Amino acid sequence: MGACDCAGCQDALLAxxxxxxxxxxxxxxxxxxxxxxxxxxxAALKDVHLTVREGEIRGxxxxxxxxxxxxxxxxxxxxxxxxxxxxxxxxxxxxLPANKIAALxxxxxxxxxxxxxxxxxxRNVTVARHLHVRESLFQVIAGNLKQKERENTEKALEIIEFxxxxxxxxxVAVNLPHGYQRAxxxxxxLACEPKVLLLDEPLTGMTPTEKGHMIDLIRKVxxxxxxxxIVEHDMRSVMELCEYISVLDFGTxxxxxxxxxxxxxEDVIRAYLGTEDILTVGQS
Ligand SMILES: Nc1ncnc2c1ncn2[C@@H]1O[C@H](COP(=O)(O)OP(=O)(O)OP(=O)(O)O)[C@@H](O)[C@H]1O
Ligand SMILES: [Mg+2]
Numbered sequence: 684m685g686a687c688d689c690a691g692c693q694d695a696l697l698a699x700x701x702x703x704x705x706x707x708x709x710x711x712x713x714x715x716x717x718x719x720x721x722x723x724x725x726a727a728l729k730d731v732h733l734t735v736r737e738g739e740i741r742g743x744x745x746x747x748x749x750x751x752x753x754x755x756x757x758x759x760x761x762x763x764x765x766x767x768x769x770x771x772x773x774x775x776x777x778x779l780p781a782n783k784i785a786a787l788x789x790x791x792x793x794x795x796x797x798x799x800x801x802x803x804x805x806r807n808v809t810v811a812r813h814l815h816v817r818e819s820l821f822q823v824i825a826g827n828l829k830q831k832e833r834e835n836t837e838k839a840l841e842i843i844e845f846x847x848x849x850x851x852x853x854x855v856a857v858n859l860p861h862g863y864q865r866a867x868x869x870x871x872x873l874a875c876e877p878k879v880l881l882l883d884e885p886l887t888g889m890t891p892t893e894k895g896h897m898i899d900l901i902r903k904v905x906x907x908x909x910x911x912x913i914v915e916h917d918m919r920s921v922m923e924l925c926e927y928i929s930v931l932d933f934g935t936x937x938x939x940x941x942x943x944x945x946x947x948x949e950d951v952i953r954a955y956l957g958t959e960d961i962l963t964v965g966q967s
Pocket of ligand 2: 751
């Protein structure tokens, strides 16, 4: 098969790759090798290695400034790594622009909501789809744009309903309660049809009820065969959601393991000493 970059060919390649890897055991859909990112003299990431299997919900935790958002920024192509390699579905992606990486199916949300605040819920999601689908010149000439527009709107409405935002479809984003704004952030990411979704602090600033609702939504998204990486300070939720957790501290990978191990790991407890994050699930 040629090196065509259209969405159809990329999907076919990904499916072939997953099929092939499925025969040989668990599939690493995302691999980070020796990743470093320097800002001047500051090492935000230092020689980080990470392997995420297809279908996982992977927690990425660590104290403030540990490098979690930087890791997402580098993986998603917002920043170029200073060193190291990133493979997505077997394909090397470090150095590709962010829009290209998103088009391949590796999509992120932001620590702070990245919405068009003056747009309605529907417009936010349809704009995201437009940017993802990018109507070709051929479609413009062939007059297929109206149909494409209809398809985009239908798909956007489907996503909005899936994310429990149907009753707010015509509401302007800035008027939404915080929990719904975060849900809209995820809806915008879903408009890009991700295979891997990077969620940066999806529960921040939420009430307990909003958190419960968002956790249910994340599980629902995961149920659509989407691999999820989640950066979050809410330890109770991370421990509940993730089967495996990677801990960053001062830009390095401190330890990885299942929640029960991470909670009791002395290095992790030490890294969190003096922070407000509570590692023990049983505590409130
Ligand atoms: N664009 C940038 N320019 C300079 N320094 C940066 C930049 N982005 C991040 N840093 C620095 O890199 C380090 C890691 O920051 P990062 O935002 O990745 O941490 P984090 O783990 O996401 O923290 P938090 O939990 O507070 O969100 C910090 O010291 C931060 O100040
Ligand atoms: Mg961060």
